[in-house]
Amino acid sequence: MSSVDKQLDDLKAEIDSEVPADITVSDVTYEGPELVLYTPHPKQFARNGDLVRNLASKLRKRITVRPDPEALSAPKAAEDEILSVIPEEAGVTDLDFHQDTGEVVIEAEKPGMVIGRHGSTLRDITKQVGWTPEVVRTPPIESSTVSNVRNFLKQERDDRRDILERVGRQIHREEMGRDQWVRISTLGCCREVGRASFILSTAETRILIDCGDKPGAEGEVPYLQVPEALGSGANSIDAVVLTHAHLDHSALVPLLFKYGYDGPIYCTEPTRDLMGLLQLDYLDVAAKEGRTPPYDSEQVRETIKHTIPLEYGDVTDIAPDVKITFHNAGHILGSAVTHFHIGDGMYNVAFSGDIHYQDTRLFNGAVNDFPRVETLVMESTYGGRNDYQTDQADSEEKLIEVINETYDKGGKVLIPAFAVGRSQEIMLVLEEAMRTGKIPEMPIHLDGMIWEATAIHTTYPEYLRDDLRDRIFHDDENPFLADQFNHIDAGEDERQEVADGDQCVILSTSGMVTGGPIMSWLRHLGTDPDSRLVFVGYQAQGTLGRRIQNGWDEIPVNDSYGGGRSNTLSLNMDVATVDGFSGHADRKGLMDFVKTMNPRPEKVLCVHGDERSVQDLSSALYHEFNMRTFAPKNLETFRFK
Amino acid sequence: MSSVDKQLDDLKAEIDSEVPADITVSDVTYEGPELVLYTPHPKQFARNGDLVRNLASKLRKRITVRPDPEALSAPKAAEDEILSVIPEEAGVTDLDFHQDTGEVVIEAEKPGMVIGRHGSTLRDITKQVGWTPEVVRTPPIESSTVSNVRNFLKQERDDRRDILERVGRQIHREEMGRDQWVRISTLGCCREVGRASFILSTAETRILIDCGDKPGAEGEVPYLQVPEALGSGANSIDAVVLTHAHLDHSALVPLLFKYGYDGPIYCTEPTRDLMGLLQLDYLDVAAKEGRTPPYDSEQVRETIKHTIPLEYGDVTDIAPDVKITFHNAGHILGSAVTHFHIGDGMYNVAFSGDIHYQDTRLFNGAVNDFPRVETLVMESTYGGRNDYQTDQADSEEKLIEVINETYDKGGKVLIPAFAVGRSQEIMLVLEEAMRTGKIPEMPIHLDGMIWEATAIHTTYPEYLRDDLRDRIFHDDENPFLADQFNHIDAGEDERQEVADGDQCVILSTSGMVTGGPIMSWLRHLGTDPDSRLVFVGYQAQGTLGRRIQNGWDEIPVNDSYGGGRSNTLSLNMDVATVDGFSGHADRKGLMDFVKTMNPRPEKVLCVHGDERSVQDLSSALYHEFNMRTFAPKNLETFRFK
Ligand SMILES: [Zn+2]
Ligand SMILES: [Zn+2]
Numbered sequence A, B: 001m002s003s004v005d006k007q008l009d010d011l012k013a014e015i016d017s018e019v020p021a022d023i024t025v026s027d028v029t030y031e032g033p034e035l036v037l038y039t040p041h042p043k044q045f046a047r048n049g050d051l052v053r054n055l056a057s058k059l060r061k062r063i064t065v066r067p068d069p070e071a072l073s074a075p076k077a078a079e080d081e082i083l084s085v086i087p088e089e090a091g092v093t094d095l096d097f098h099q100d101t102g103e104v105v106i107e108a109e110k111p112g113m114v115i116g117r118h119g120s121t122l123r124d125i126t127k128q129v130g131w132t133p134e135v136v137r138t139p140p141i142e143s144s145t146v147s148n149v150r151n152f153l154k155q156e157r158d159d160r161r162d163i164l165e166r167v168g169r170q171i172h173r174e175e176m177g178r179d180q181w182v183r184i185s186t187l188g189c190c191r192e193v194g195r196a197s198f199i200l201s202t203a204e205t206r207i208l209i210d211c212g213d214k215p216g217a218e219g220e221v222p223y224l225q226v227p228e229a230l231g232s233g234a235n236s237i238d239a240v241v242l243t244h245a246h247l248d249h250s251a252l253v254p255l256l257f258k259y260g261y262d263g264p265i266y267c268t269e270p271t272r273d274l275m276g277l278l279q280l281d282y283l284d285v286a287a288k289e290g291r292t293p294p295y296d297s298e299q300v301r302e303t304i305k306h307t308i309p310l311e312y313g314d315v316t317d318i319a320p321d322v323k324i325t326f327h328n329a330g331h332i333l334g335s336a337v338t339h340f341h342i343g344d345g346m347y348n349v350a351f352s353g354d355i356h357y358q359d360t361r362l363f364n365g366a367v368n369d370f371p372r373v374e375t376l377v378m379e380s381t382y383g384g385r386n387d388y389q390t391d392q393a394d395s396e397e398k399l400i401e402v403i404n405e406t407y408d409k410g411g412k413v414l415i416p417a418f419a420v421g422r423s424q425e426i427m428l429v430l431e432e433a434m435r436t437g438k439i440p441e442m443p444i445h446l447d448g449m450i451w452e453a454t455a456i457h458t459t460y461p462e463y464l465r466d467d468l469r470d471r472i473f474h475d476d477e478n479p480f481l482a483d484q485f486n487h488i489d490a491g492e493d494e495r496q497e498v499a500d501g502d503q504c505v506i507l508s509t510s511g512m513v514t515g516g517p518i519m520s521w522l523r524h525l526g527t528d529p530d531s532r533l534v535f536v537g538y539q540a541q542g543t544l545g546r547r548i549q550n551g552w553d554e555i556p557v558n559d560s561y562g563g564g565r566s567n568t569l570s571l572n573m574d575v576a577t578v579d580g581f582s583g584h585a586d587r588k589g590l591m592d593f594v595k596t597m598n599p600r601p602e603k604v605l606c607v608h609g610d611e612r613s614v615q616d617l618s619s620a621l622y623h624e625f626n627m628r629t630f631a632p633k634n635l636e637t638f639r640f641k
């Protein structure tokens, strides 16, 4: 008998001795980090309100109860009963019964009302029909990404359960009890921005953290081939942990499956969906630019299928000696500062991922409060000694001024923006400014992936700043549903119409004017001296956006939008730049993140910044806070314990 | 056709165009780092004195010429002809003909006379008989190790040629031309003494440097199991380089063959022989102490069979992008400072191994002059701020004083000593002192492996200090052959006889009184208040030697010598300690090694020393010479390029 089977037998014996005599537990098994209990008596379980919670705290496991098939009402009858238990205002939009696991997935506009106070409504459902309810939110804005992911996971349930069982046994394997050490190996994003990738290793376990590309440098991928990474096979790593969906952290995760990886990806649920969206777009862009992408959509699907979503604050076993917890990072939807608790308290490491330390309109500031942390691996994008940003309040005022001026001239405002994060922040600024009369009411057109990304944001309001979440939850004042917002979904005809029409604001990808519908908008509006092009995000060296900022006014416009015409455009529209909407903490934010961090770590590795930024930040942290700081190179290994 | 075959074809074509019309080259092949030419015209090759040298410098390869079988005289006839060419004073002791390679191995007391001026006698031999002569020295003192190794290699010639051909193709494989980087990973002997082991890696190549045990800590072996070491299989490394034969550098090399390693071991010839001696003793000691050794003598033989000996100063290709050169380290016979020339000048690393910077009686001081060095990995045994040793001249005087005093009292001098290195140094001191009348003539008994180790030293006078070598070469004044030296080779009876006899000096292993014949000598002499126990080497914490130094006078003597009697002995003999005979540079020697090093490296990794020693040395080098210095931990990886 394997040690995991022995462990499960012991757990079952302990559970049998804890549950009341009228409840039978027919089987226990692991699925990913969770312990699954099978029972012919799901209704009795539901009646004993605290039973599952008590078992979970006693066994120190996350527990799911699954009814045996014979304990279930027939789906048709169950459906009626369930709908009679849930208040009508919950807005149930779909019920999906899974005979194999006894789960019923309830999609509702107001998931809270399906859950009830402390889960009481869920328990009522089980008491009535035996089925285990699982609740998901109906996206307030229809998102093809979210529905594709959900449909795909539904269709792959059997495969997925096999994966979860395998992962579960892997997580709960017996420790070899070898030496104790904790190491971090750097595979990318050291003294550079891009291709984020690290290995966190102990004598038992190896975990890959992020696996991104380097925008603008196709060949420079993380050093996955070295022995301490995947050199001895992709399955030599236990788990992949993804801090957030940006491509410089996630682009090459699907490649792992091409290399034969077959293990779990841990991230938040919105990160999973955004990652799927961005990876498919990454393939799309590569195809459009005539490059052969390193993987195809099949591996994106594998990635989704292997993802185990975790919520902020959930302490989760991902290996015999490693627990992780995600915390809000304030950077983009679902972005996570990730805390690794190693060897039962032996050592603790926090990876910042990308962070924003101040609150923004979209997100609360990054969490920097942990039970214990000895080492922090920290982004340093704006770690340079002069990398201070304008206050967002000032930036907003400036943006409003620019829009009003343009409106008065009868022109249109064109804003190149990244689909994920910055677009939604600007949308919130504009919505409020119109609502409070600071700028006139006019249409705000959203082109490219912005609409889709916004839809994903509205699917996960729990991940947004608390007052924004409350507006969406309680007041039906979802700002993203404001009437001004228009999705450009009818292509060139619609753009022509908008260009010929009255004053408006247009938000369009790509954010650095490197392709996408912004190219078409430049053709429509670029010659109009009354209109304005407004940059609200960082324009990297070598991009068309940066060139325009630098004064170029002859622009090559040979993109695929509008039939691939290739010619040059004389840019007559005004160009303005409004700084201060960054998703990254500035130098002050990074210093404050460490200054107020609780507890203060002993060591900091400064990564994810150019050479100057990591050196400056490393030196500043050393001098101000007397910590041991490092500016690692790629391909190094640091031992902490 | 493989790239190596293509390369060999190209080389053959080039050679064909270079050699005179009357010489045919029938085939070319690689054996280890050498290029082997086969020819039906060995005599013509020998007649063209400069031909091989010119080819070697043109092709930048080491070249060996092998006659085709039909070009060879019959061995019986050849033997007579060879003996007629070689001067009688050369003292030929053996001729061994190898039909397969056309080589004849000539063992002679004076190899130089077989070689002749600039190799003229060797060429004369080939001109006469076609055979390729190879010369080895007849050990002046018979060494069972040397003869065992030579006989074993003779018997395994076929296997060995297969190995060399395989290694040769591996060395000359085509580079993948991936990224350029140079890294060192630490697997042992960082912030500790013992289990020396490192990986030097580039994108093409991974080399294991040393693989030792940790004396007094059986369980603490190098971290071979990690992915950057042998984690993905023992054959994932290209080569093993061994700095010297001490067990803290060599003990676990045979274990690699148990793990499936099948590649080359590079070291000097004396290191190979001493390593064999010490490894077999290591197995012996383990067996005596009832421990199961991690490998057996079969793997020691595999190690010998896979060893490719290199001479000091030979620049040798060991991988497509790595050349090594050994230089005298002054520490023990054959010990080498090892220089790695990487990527055609891209980067240069020197590993000090263990060093002695000053000249001693046995060895010239360590070489610290290189074409280029960017990084030095340096031993720090005596790197602590107070680790200064007595001058050897003063130590010698003190030793002489102690011996004279004991002689005058009618007692005997018992010196526990390490078989390799320190014993021979003391032998030279005593031989000179008796020759010059500083101490009375009396027998010097050598017990344990000392005699055998001394025999190995006399086999390789080229590796000894130049004036000592000259005495052995030119003057027949080999001090090790002095009449006073007596090999204790008749066991307990002989020891009893010596103990009952007149004044004498006894050198016996083990050096730290942890077992071996010294235990028997203590039983024989320990109770004699006129005799003296004299420590001349470092006594580690926890050894019986250290305890006796600290004043213990009740000694457990339950060893296997003398029938395993177990009882306690009251030590009445005098105890003295004479410092200053260390094989390691002291603090000043280490600092001077770096100070006078040419060129001065940019970075130094301080290893092979306890925590305090490496920190002290690292800090001193930083402050005195403004270099970047590190005191690595085990299991770290440093990237240099
Ligand atoms: Zn189903
Ligand atoms: Zn990011």
Ligand SMILES: [Zn+2]
Residues within 6 Å of the ligand: A194, A196, A246, A248, A249, A354, A608
């Ligand atoms: Zn990033």
Ligand SMILES: [Zn+2]
Residues within 6 Å of the ligand: B244, B246, B331, B354
């Ligand atoms: Zn040594």
Ligand SMILES: [Zn+2]
Residues within 6 Å of the ligand: B196, B246, B248, B249, B354, B608
């Ligand atoms: Zn050593």
